[in-house]
Amino acid sequence: MSDRREFRDLAEPEEAHEAIAGLDLAPEPEAVPLREARGRVLAERVDADLDVPGFDRASMDGYAVRARDTFGADEADPATLELIGAVHAGAEPDVTVEPGTCAEISTGAVMPDGADAVVMVERTTELTDAGGEGTAADAIEIRTSVAPGDHVMFAGADVAAGDRALGPGTRLTPREIGLLSALGVDEVPVRGRPTVGIVSTGDELVRPGGDLHSERGQIYDVNSYTIAAGVEEAGGEARLYPHAGDDYDEMERLLVEASEECDLVLSSGSTSASAVDVIYRVIEERGDLLLHGVSVKPGKPMLVGRVGDSAYVGLPGYPVSALTIFRTFVAPAVREAAGEPVPATATATGLMAAAERYSEGRMRLMPAGLLDDGSGRTLVYPVDKGSGATTSLVEADGVVVVDPDTEYLAAGESVEVELFSPDVRAPTLLAVGEDDPALSRLLDRVDRPRYLPVGSREGLRRLRDGVPDAAVVAGEPGRDPVAAPDPTADGEPVTAEPIGEWTREWGLIVPAGNPDDVTGLADLVDRDLRFVNRDSNSGLRTTLATALADLADERGTSRREVTDAVDGFDRAVRAHESPARRVLAGDADAGLGLRATAERLDTGFVPLGTQPVAIHANPARADKPGVARLREAVAGGDDVFDALAGYGR
Known part of the structure; x- marks a missing residue:
């Protein structure tokens, strides 16, 4: 009597997805050195333990001044300040700016005591006594007025101590590595990569590099390396096991060995209803067979189950079917276990969430963030905290190339974003406003949020412009109803209740x-x-x-x-x-x-x-x-x- 096993009651694709999703593939988190963290996914939130920059610094070459000493100064009526010294980048200031004085300062240098603003060098003139050409200046003529904080990057303006720098689930690209470096982080808590053991079966297969005898019906093993590459692309760690052939005992030995060492075991071949295909018997006897056969073409002969404590999926033998089933059903589970985002295209088209003006007459690579408005439209908003801010890279998803002749991008205008990575996806939530310890913890419970701690006042302004999904406001004024429009549609603003x-x-x-x-x-x-x-x-x-x-x-x-x-x-x-x-x-x-x-x-x-x-x-x-x-x-x-x-x- 034949022991041939027929397919009965083929599972629907949704059932196969649910069966695989029910298999726990996620390994324990681990800590890795920063230099090895590229491509990994954060397992927990990383908070800033220091201000970046750690000091108030000049954002351009010029003169450090007390802003009030420049009030009213212009080209017609300049202010004259005594020059008391110079401060250079990397050096501790040895001067104090008193009323009526100033100090020469380089970009990136520490602001000296007493100074609260910088006048750019282009708006000044050096003055000397009658010493003649080459004599050092002893006074500076200031031809513009500045306000406190002008041309100064304050300590913590990029990242402030206590800020939620990166949230759990963040994939670490060179941008995030740069931010972690700026914070002095040398070891990073990351999600473990699921280890996936790959066992190929079938007497006809030969591993690439081996001796192939076509006269015996042998073919090279395509699936092992193809699926291994897919595993690694999805964020897993592939481990190849020796070829099992169709020998029951060898197949059982390899599957058990792989199950003891891996989070998931994949096999290819030996999954059909043929009498010589025995792998389903191994799974039934040494584990638990949950599903045999899926109503999908190509790829009907598919197994889902467990061997020991490890999850198991049997892929079809034909390479196209095996890869199709892997990418459709298995790769998403590996990706989720590793915390990897769903791949996206390298460009994205969206609508400007707010108008943007630009009139410098040069091509602009505008850092931009993506936002899903909840109705299927992708919104694009500019991200610009200044050239010295590493967080601009983290908050942006790509760049919009603005033609030199373009001076105005209207709200609702279609633009193309060149993404930093094909893996980029719009955050599920864009919120702005007050920085708050409780909020940081609540955001950990939202999948892929993006939060910009711009303060309550600026958060309300942006909400009224209609760009973010939400604004967090501290203080009694935040309890008043807030009007916010839809920036891409006509209509009156409506009330935003808490x-x-x-x-x-x-x-x-x-x-x-x-x-x-x-x-x-x-x-x-x-x-x-x-x-x-x-x-x-x-x-x-x-x-x-x-x-x-x-x-x-x-x-x-x-x-x-x-x-x-x-x-x-x-x-x-x-x-x-x-x-x-x-x-x-x-x-x-x-x-x-x-x-x-x-x-x-x-x-x-x-x-x-x-x-x-x-x-x-x-x-x-x-x-x-x-x-x-x-x-x-x-x-x-x-x-x-x-x-x-x-x-x-």
């Missing part, structure tokens, strides 16, 4: 033990304490300004008099941990911050109040899956809020 809210305790960060016995804002106003504020886009700064205005009202004085009395009210840093780190370094006596930051960094804390935080969704994309996932993350985020000091609902 999709998630929480509160956080804010106050003053002080050294551990509070050696100066700071008790509140009055101490900043009345005492000689050095203070570090947040930048003007920060919701924390807005809340502080409101509290100082209330103090001014209580004292019957003006808000300006109160803020002027605070030494450092205009000394602003970008991220929520930056003031605390200035305090820890001894550069300030107090800084604006959160209780959660104080506990994380073991500093003292003087509570001043509770601040609301709200996430506003773009009304045109309220039903987008990424927005919905963020809403769910906030709704189910009690564990996040409970774990952070000072947080609540």
Whole structure:
């Protein structure tokens, strides 16, 4: 009696996908040296432990000045400042810019004490006494006025200590390697690559390089190397085992050996219903056969099961069928286990999310990000934090080549993006606004989000322009309804109601033990304490300004008099941990911050109040899956809020 096994009840393709998806292929995470991390996928979030740059630096050649000394200066009425020295890149400044003085400074050099702006060299003239040609300048004529911060890249302006630098699931390309290098990271936590053992069967096969006897019906083994290449392309590690032929005992030995050493075992051939095809008997006797045969052409003879603790998939013997089945059913599972993104084309076409002007008369390679608007359209938005910012590379997906004669790209205009990699995909969520420790943890629960910590004020502006999917706003103004349009369609703006809210305790960060016995804002106003504020886009700064205005009202004085009395009210840093780190370094006596930051960094804390935080969704994309996932993350985020000091609902 024949032992031929017939196909019965062929599985539908969806069942095959589900069967393979149910096999756990994911290995344990591992740590690898940074130099070996290219192409790997982050297993966990990487936060910045330092500011990049770590100092306030000049962004161009010129003269470091006190901005107020240039107020009103122009070509007709220049200001003249005494030149007191020079500061070069890589050297510690040895001068202090006092009122009426300036210092020559090179691009990238540390800003000297007392200076808060740089005047570009092209807007200045060197002045000398009557010493004649070749005499060193002793004064500089300034022919323009500058504001505090002009032509200065502040510490942490690229990446700020405490920032969420890269999230879990990020594939590490040279761009991300550059960012990790800037952060001083030398070992990276990555997802393990699933090890895939490949066993070829069939007496007719010969490995390439072996002696082929065509007269015996032998052919070279195409599948082993083809499938191995596919495994590695999908992010797995391929391991080739010796050829098994059609011998039952040898096939059993190799499959068991591979199952003990690999996360997934693939075989090719010996999967049909022929009496000489025995591999399904090996699986049934040494493991669990879940599926035999799929209703698909090519590739009907397909096996899915387990051998020991390893997953198993049997591929057809014909190379075209084997590769088709692998790419359709197996590669996605390997890719998911490795954390690899689904491949995309090298270019993408989308609609400009906002108008962009450019009038320098040169070809522009505009860094751009991609965004799915939730209705099938790809939006393109410019990404530009300056040439010195490595995060521009991470936030951009490619470049738009803008012709020199093009001065204006209209919202809704079609553009082509040259992607940095064929693997690039638009993030599932683009959110902007306040940087917040709880938000960083909630974003870990959203697949492939992109978050730009531009501050509450700038976040609201961008939301009103209709570009991001959501904006995170801290402070009472964020609780007001926000109007946001759809940038690619006609219609009136509609109200963006909050999709998630929480509160956080804010106050003053002080050294551990509070050696100066700071008790509140009055101490900043009345005492000689050095203070570090947040930048003007920060919701924390807005809340502080409101509290100082209330103090001014209580004292019957003006808000300006109160803020002027605070030494450092205009000394602003970008991220929520930056003031605390200035305090820890001894550069300030107090800084604006959160209780959660104080506990994380073991500093003292003087509570001043509770601040609301709200996430506003773009009304045109309220039903987008990424927005919905963020809403769910906030709704189910009690564990996040409970774990952070000072947080609540």
